[in-house]
Amino acid sequence: MKNIYAKILAAKKEIGTISKDSKNPFFKSNYLSLNGLINAVEDVLQNQDLLLLQPLGNGGVSSIIYDTVSAEQVESFMMLPNIQDPQKLGSAITYFRRYTLQSLLGLQAEDDDGNQASKKTVVIPSEKLKKCKNLAELQSVFLGLTRTEQTAMETLKNQLKTTLNGSK
Numbered sequence: 001m002k003n004i005y006a007k008i009l010a011a012k013k014e015i016g017t018i019s020k021d022s023k024n025p026f027f028k029s030n031y032l033s034l035n036g037l038i039n040a041v042e043d044v045l046q047n048q049d050l051l052l053l054q055p056l057g058n059g060g061v062s063s064i065i066y067d068t069v070s071a072e073q074v075e076s077f078m079m080l081p082n083i084q085d086p087q088k089l090g091s092a093i094t095y096f097r098r099y100t101l102q103s104l105l106g107l108q109a110e111d112d113d114g115n116q117a118s119k120k121t122v123v124i125p126s127e128k129l130k131k132c133k134n135l136a137e138l139q140s141v142f143l144g145l146t147r148t149e150q151t152a153m154e155t156l157k158n159q160l161k162t163t164l165n166g167s168k
Contacts, residue, residue, distance in 0.1 A: 004072035007048040008065065008105065014044045017108055026146070034098040041105065054097050056080075061093055063100035076104035081155040092151040125149045126156055135164050 002010070018040045020030035038052070045052055045065065053064040060079040067073065078096045083089040125145050132138040142150060142157050150157075 001069065002048075004050070004065070004067040004070060004074060007050055007067060008074070011041070011044045011048050011050065012105060012107070014047075015041055015105070015107060032098070032102070034094050037098055037101060037107075041101070041107070052101070054101065056093065061096040061100055063097065063104045065104065074104060076100040081152060083151060083154050088151045088154065091148055095148045095152060125153050129153060129156055129160055132160065132164070135161065138164060 018032055018037065020032045020036075022031050022033040022036065023029070042052055049068045051066045051068055053062070053066060055062055055064070058077075060077050062075055062077045064073055064075045078100055080089070080092055080096065083092060128141050128145075129138065132141055138157065138160055142153070145153060
C-alpha cells in the first residue's frame with residue numbers, strides 16, 4: 001500500500017505545470033484562479049484516493065489532503081488578517097485557499113511572460129509597505145497594490161499607519 005507522500009508524488013507527476021486561466025485587466029497579466037487550480041488537481045487527487053478539504057478555522061484557512069485509505073493527512077495553513085469588511089474577507093479567503101493548496105502540492109503555474117519577469121525584481125507587498133517613511137507614501141503604496149494584496153496587507157497597513165502617526 002502506498003503512503004500519502006507516494007500518492008501525492010504520483011498526483012504531482014500527473015498534474016505537471018498548470019496553465020494560468022484568468023486575466024487581471026488592471027495589470028494586463030494572467031493568473032491561476034482558485035477554480036482553475038481545483039479543477040486541475042481534484043480529479044487527479046481523487047484517483048489516488050486523496051480527498052482535498054479546505055476548512056476555515058482557528059483564524060485561518062487550511063488546505064488538507066486526506067488519504068481515504070490510510071487516514072494520513074498533510075496540511076498547509078495560513079492565518080487570515082483581521083478584516084471586518086465581508087467582501088474583502090471573502091477575497092482573502094479565496095487568495096489563501098489558492099496559495100495554501102498550491103504550496104501544499106508544490107505546484108507551479110506556467111510563466112506566461114518569462115522575459116518580462118526576468119527583468120523585474122519582485123518585491124513582496126509587505127516589504128513595499130514597510131519601506132514607507134510617511135502616511136502619504138503608505139497610502140500611495142497601498143493603493144498601488146492589487147485588491148487581493150490590499151486585503152492580505154490590511155492589518156500590516158493599519159499597524160504601520162499607527163506607527164507613522166506616532167512618529168510625526
